[in-house]
């Protein structure tokens with residue numbers, strides 16, 4: 001057992017790993033170096049592997065996007081062929097969704113932070129966790145291998161609609177590699193889901209009740225449950241797709257009595273929960289960050305927990321809003337469910353605003369990225385509400401308006417992910433990112449994203465369909481496409497700034513100390529980086545922000561509104577963002 | 580047009596409304612009237628379109644944009660205000676407010692009411708848009724295939740077929756109810772006419788039916804919107820709305836007057852007297868060079 005500390009004076013200070021009580025059980029005796037990295041079952045090492053791999057995938061997917069945007073700067077672009085264009089947007093979408101956004105969130109930062117946030121030494125099933133990562137890496141390489149086989153990579157869009165994805169319409173190994181990759185990464189996700197749920201239910205430290213869990217951990221619990229509901233359905237659907245392609249079943253083929261629409265149902269029954277599987281972890285990240293840098297508790301913590309649970313429950317009943325134009329789904333039902341789910345999603349904005357309200361907001365890069373998330377995600381949310389109305393979806397479906405809508409959402413996630421990296425980097429490495437480069441990166445990413453997206457809304461309203469290698473029929477779309485491509489170039493610059501900052505960060509000294517942001521949750525109680533098995537000692541857990549309570553012993557505990565919330569006069573602490 | 584404005588006015592939010600709820604009702608009624616007074620509201624980048632159905636979708640779009648901009652603008656202002664007004668001024672720890680039940684109830688109830696209105700307007704427009712009449716004036720069987728369109732007019736000999744850059748033309752009468760029976764020979768395609776503010780998938784094994792009423796004669800360039808393979812971006816067609824008399828002549832294909840024509844680049848029902856306003860798509864695509872792709 002680790003010790004429970006009551007007063008700040010007992011706390012281990014600075015870089016000092018040598019807390020007396022920690023000796024012995026804090027040491028890790030095992031292989032070191034490369035072998036350690038390859039064989040490790042430590043959630044922190046696995047989390048870092050996930051983070052590095054998924055950021056690499058983000059960059060690869062982004063490079064595909066740059067080629068796409070290059071092709072579209074002229075109506076009859078000749079940068080790539082029609083066939084290559086179809087491969088590029090398919091692989092862009094697939095890499096971003098399957099290999100970046102999910103693994104980054106629930107494999108990377110969650111893997112690293114969730115056990116520490118609840119005071120656990122590791123994930124519940126460390127070896128299963130390692131298997132998750134290796135399945136993910138294998139799956140990623142499998143998908144990308146598609147470019148090197150005869151016939152090229154998969155080219156039927158990231159949704160792989162039947163019967164375009166059958167063996168007649170898409171022969172070749174690229175499509176099979178795509179299916180194989182999704183099976184591998186799908187199992188990886190399922191195992192991570194099992195691990196998250198088990199860890200959060202069974203490994204919480206004494207005192208860490210469900211309603212004292214950090215909001216990021218809450219989001220990851222709900223994400224884990226959603227993974228377990230959604231991913232097996234996709235896996236089953238993919239097995240049937242593979243059987244259709246190779247074993248002559250006709251599950252998705254009308255010629256054999258099957259139904260192509262069935263694939264759409266299966267795909268979106270996974271696909272809509274997947275939207276929240278992707279979004280909730282990022283919600284969790286910025287919900288940790290905004291209160292910390294506003295120097296306040298999260299406003300409406302319990303309401304937010306219920307909103308998250310409600311979202312998860314409703315998210316399995318909205319899938320057919322992606323199928324409004326099929327003509328075979330009950331429009332009012334799925335529209336109604338989508339409006340319902342927009343309510344808990346929408347009220348989160350007021351939790352975030354309420355947390356800033358009356359605060360002392362420190363403009364760290366992490367905080368700026370979070371504000372950028374709020375604004376960009378707001379635009380995606382409002383346009384999502386428009387698309388939830390079937391008559392408006394008939395009008396906008398499969399145009400660039402939809403591409404713009406979901407990029408408002410996913411670019412917000414990228415901003416949120418960056419916020420998470422800037423926030424947790426000192427914990428993970430003991431080092432700070434450079435804040436000047438960070439702020440430059442923020443402005444490039446935030447302005448670039450919106451410059452890239454806004455023209456796409458307009459060009460979609462003007463009738464430009466998505467997945468068009470050429471638009472010779474309507475050269476008037478060119479100007480807006482060029483603006484959008486400039487925006488994409490600005491995003492690319494922001495990633496140059498990011499890579500530079502990673503290098504600068506890795507060369508900087510380890511000055512972070514355990515709790516540089518005066519933060520709330522347990523990961524900020526232990527050393528930076530945390531020792532093997534995470535803690536030498538734990539504070540008493542009496543509220544949802546044990547670390548804050550520990551460092552502010554004279555501040556009154558969190559209570560309801562009628563509880564006197566005034567703080568002790570003259571009580572101050574400094575949060576310095578290093579320049 | 581039957582108007583939800585009157586409906587709202589007859590039915591105030593509740594008999595014993597508080598001041599806030601009453602004000603909300605008034606705002607909502609004002610928004611509803613904005614929704615229907617389409618002409619004064621900006622287009623927000625969309626277009627009225629050329630069918631009676633597209634006009635309604637357009638007003639719905641305007642209403643949603645008005646409400647969306649108000650809600651979004653309000654939230655955006657709150658975000659920016661909070662971020663700027665409460666920037667760090669000292670190291671003092673601010674009040675640790677965590678809950679405020681009144682505020683929490685307000686920000687749950689108001690969004691619920693707003694989406695309630697949005698759903699109501701949605702159903703109000705959707706039901707007539709997706710309804711089909713029993714006896715349409717004209718029926719066209721539309722089949723999509725890789726990579727072209729087939730327009731067959733049941734009860735006549737006329738079938739128009741065009742592939743990729745050839746621009747098959749869907750000829751329909753103005754001012755009448757037109758029924759489309761839509762399906763696909765192979766993969767999923769998207770039947771989309773921008774000026775109709777409408778799209779529907781063409782799917783193998785599924786027959787989709789919908790009606791529309793074009794209000795003005797004209798010719799509109801369209802294309803497939805659902806990814807269907809290699810030549811998806813070149814799968815064009817045109818819609819041509821003509822007076823019912825011309826439409827009838829086209830279908831009977833008499834030797835004089837308008838008749839069905841097949842050119843190298845288009846397949847159409849052409850009235851020689853008024854030549855097409857659109858150039859054939861292939862005039863624009865013919866000088867393109869498409870590099871040889873791996874599986875092209």
Ligand code: HEM
Nearest residue numbers: 062065068089090093096097101157158410466467468488
């Ligand atoms: C980094 C900047 C990004 C740029 C410049 C970009 C650009 C684009 C463009 C232009 C398209 C449309 C291609 C077409 O329809 O012809 C597209 C599609 C798509 N993007 Fe992105 N994107 C970016 C980031 C992301 C991210 C972060 C995600 C997800 C997390 C994402 C997910 C998708 C998906 C799912 C599609 C649809 C692919 C399909 O139609 O099958 N994108 N992107």
Ligand SMILES: [Cu+2]
Nearest residue numbers: 272275319322
């Ligand atoms: Cu969805």
Ligand SMILES: [Cu+2]
Nearest residue numbers: 803805807811
């Ligand atoms: Cu197509």
